[in-house]
Amino acid sequence: MPPVIDKTKCTGCRTCAAICPLDVFGRQSAGIRVPEIRYPDECWHCNACVLDCPAQAIRLRFPVPTMLLYTDAPAISDG
Ligand code: SF4
Ligand code: SF4
Structure with missing residues (x-):
């Protein structure tokens, strides 16, 4: 599933486009x-x-x- 951009927050800096490997x-x-x-x-x-968007x-x-493969371990232990 593709990323979702919040148009009200986006400044149009294009950092996302520059760093996306694909x-x-x-x-x-x-x-x-x-x-x-x-x-x-x-x-x-x-x-x-997501991480690099200022x-x-x-x-x-x-x-x-993907959600099943990568589970946030602290979230489970806090559980
Ligand atoms: S990196 Fe820049 S262009 Fe991309 S979504 Fe964030 S603010 Fe908008
Ligand atoms: S940077 Fe990674 S998560 Fe973001 S659109 Fe590109 S492939 Fe998808």
Whole structure:
């Protein structure tokens, strides 16, 4: 599942597009501030765009199989 950008927070800095290893965001279109999710199926949920967005404007929706594979251990122990 592709990243979701909060348009109210995004400043249009394009950091996400610059660091994405799979070019999910594509090239910048003239006059469009918020990056387009041009290739949503290419996202492999590495979380780099979420961590590097200076405006904390991106969140990821993880597919269920991925959620089952990567569980936050502290969340379980606090449980
Ligand atoms: S890194 Fe964050 S603020 Fe910058 S363009 Fe991407 S979503 Fe917008
Ligand atoms: S999670 Fe990784 S692969 Fe997916 S859009 Fe962000 S940087 Fe690109």
